[in-house]
Amino acid sequence: TQSLPSLWGIPLKYLSLVTLAVQNSALTIIMHYSRVSTPPSRTYSAATAVLMNEILKGTISLLIAFARIESPSAYEVGQVSHISQRSLVNRLSVRLRKLSKEIFSQDCWKLSIPAILYVIQNNLQYVAASNLEAATFQVTYQMKILTTAAFSVLLLRKKLSTAQWISLLFLAIGVGIVQIQSGVDKSASVAPSTNVVAHSMNPMKGFLAVFAACFTSGLAGVYFEMVLKNSQADLWVRNVQLSLFSLLPALAPIIFDQQSNGAQIGKSLTSSLFENFGAWAWATVWVQVLGGLVTAMVIKYSDNILKGFATSLSIVISFLASVALFNFQMTITFVLGSVIVLIATWLYNQHPARINLAINKDSWM
Ligand code: C5P
Numbered sequence: 001t002q003s004l005p006s007l008w009g010i011p012l013k014y015l016s017l018v019t020l021a022v023q024n025s026a027l028t029i030i031m032h033y034s035r036v037s038t039p040p041s042r043t044y045s046a047a048t049a050v051l052m053n054e055i056l057k058g059t060i061s062l063l064i065a066f067a068r069i070e071s072p073s074a075y076e077v078g079q080v081s082h083i084s085q086r087s088l089v090n091r092l093s094v095r096l097r098k099l100s101k102e103i104f105s106q107d108c109w110k111l112s113i114p115a116i117l118y119v120i121q122n123n124l125q126y127v128a129a130s131n132l133e134a135a136t137f138q139v140t141y142q143m144k145i146l147t148t149a150a151f152s153v154l155l156l157r158k159k160l161s162t163a164q165w166i167s168l169l170f171l172a173i174g175v176g177i178v179q180i181q182s183g184v185d186k187s188a189s190v191a192p193s194t195n196v197v198a199h200s201m202n203p204m205k206g207f208l209a210v211f212a213a214c215f216t217s218g219l220a221g222v223y224f225e226m227v228l229k230n231s232q233a234d235l236w237v238r239n240v241q242l243s244l245f246s247l248l249p250a251l252a253p254i255i256f257d258q259q260s261n262g263a264q265i266g267k268s269l270t271s272s273l274f275e276n277f278g279a280w281a282w283a284t285v286w287v288q289v290l291g292g293l294v295t296a297m298v299i300k301y302s303d304n305i306l307k308g309f310a311t312s313l314s315i316v317i318s319f320l321a322s323v324a325l326f327n328f329q330m331t332i333t334f335v336l337g338s339v340i341v342l343i344a345t346w347l348y349n350q351h352p353a354r355i356n357l358a359i360n361k362d363s364w365m
Contacts, residue, residue: 005301016297017310023294024138024314025321027287032134034280035126036201044281046126047257048273050119051250052285057292058243065102065236069095102233108241110227115245117220122288123253124213131206138315140210142175145308147218152305155222160305167347168305171312174340177333178315221295221304228300235300239293309345316341 005012035043071091128137149168152158160168228238258269298307316338323330 011301012297013301016294016301017306020291020294020298020307020310021313021317023287023291024311025318027284027291028129028134028138028314028318029321030280030287031125031129031284032137034284035130037280038276040200042276043130044276044278045254045257045273046123047250047253048277049126049281049285049288050122051247051254053122053288053292054119054243054246054250056285056289058240058246060289060293061236061239061243065234065240066095066099068234068236069098069102071095099237102237103240103244105233105237107227107231107233111224111238111241112245114220114224114227115242116249117216117223118242119246119249121213121216121220124209124216127209128206128213131201131209132203133201135318136203137206137210138318139175139178140207141214142171142308142312142315143211144214144217145171145305145312147214148221148304148308149218151218151222152225152303156226158303158305163350164305164348167344170340170344170347171309174337174344175312175315177337177340178319218304221299221307224296225299225304235296239296305348309348312341313345 007015128141132140146168149160153160224238224242228235254273258272295307298310319330319334319338
């Protein structure tokens with residue numbers, strides 16, 4: 001952590017954390033709005049959105065990974081063709097071969113585990129966003145910080161100081177206090193959408209989806225961190241591998257759905273895939289793509305637990321946005337909860353977590 005990579009003089013660690021906090025607030029609001037602003041018969045397919053997210057994220061990661069591949073030496077180019085040693089085509093083909101060798105590396109299978117978990121999680125998020133108020137969803141989803149801490153201690157043997165455990169406890173308390181506010185005051189919903197169209201929500205279904213998503217979030221995030229920090233492979237190559245392994249599980253519900261519904265009605269695959277897929281659906285997908293890319297950077301340059309704190313800050317951002325946009329009334333409980341979240345974040349950062357990488361050569365990896 002001595003020579004932190006930076007952009008415009010700002011360390012990527014902090015830039016990515018702040019971007020993630022803003023992205024998270026935007027996603028919660030946009031996703032909820034995109035799901036409940038239309039009658040159920042006209043909602044878009046969440047499975048298509050998850051698939052699009054992976055395709056777009058994978059493509060962007062592939063382009064970045066390609067750009068980062070070192071220019072081949074004259075010797076390497078010469079190996080491809082002795083006739084025109086310096087031709088652009090040869091240089092490109094050497095770079096492509098280098099990249100594909102990195103992507104289809106011996107240990108690429110390791111990414112299949114977080115890939116499957118994330119696809120499940122990304123689908124669960126749509127279930128939760130469709131059945132809970134945006135604020136309730138966002139705050140309850142913060143419980144992933146605790147699952148992440150538990151998996152970090154279990155799998156990465158991360159040692160948390162007493163101060164860090166206390167800050168986690170305070171974080172949970174702060175989140176709880178904010179939740180009391182959203183429970184008492186129904187107008188606390190950060191999305192105005194529920195007033196637009198009467199959309200029946202099933203909170204029980206929503207809560208179960210959030211709890212399951214907290215579990216996959218903790219496990220997948222920590223597993224990705226472990227794979228990333230245990231090898232020399234480039235972050236963007238790892239992202240491509242993650243997206244590639246996501247394609248099959250992301251396609252599975254679409255194929256299943258097409259077989260049970262689409263085929264009967266006689267619609268083509270693309271028209272049923274993108275039915276009702278309007279501007280809000282695309283906005284949700286793009287904000288999620290940004291989130292995926294930034295999440296990966298946060299995991300690389302910080303760690304998963306710190307990522308959780310960044311998303312907690314997003315609660316504060318969402319509420320401030322709803323004050324500005326939707327005339328949301330701020331109460332003393334909200335201010336108290338938010339201040340506790342902020343203090344907990346500061347406290348956690350005073351004592352950086354340590355990873356015992358030596359243990360990760362364990363047999364199960
Ligand atoms: O809620 P949580 O922070 O666990 O969400 C992580 C999100 O980031 C998921 O949607 C996942 O698909 C995405 N992600 C990604 N690439 C990574 C790590 C996570 O796209 N390398």
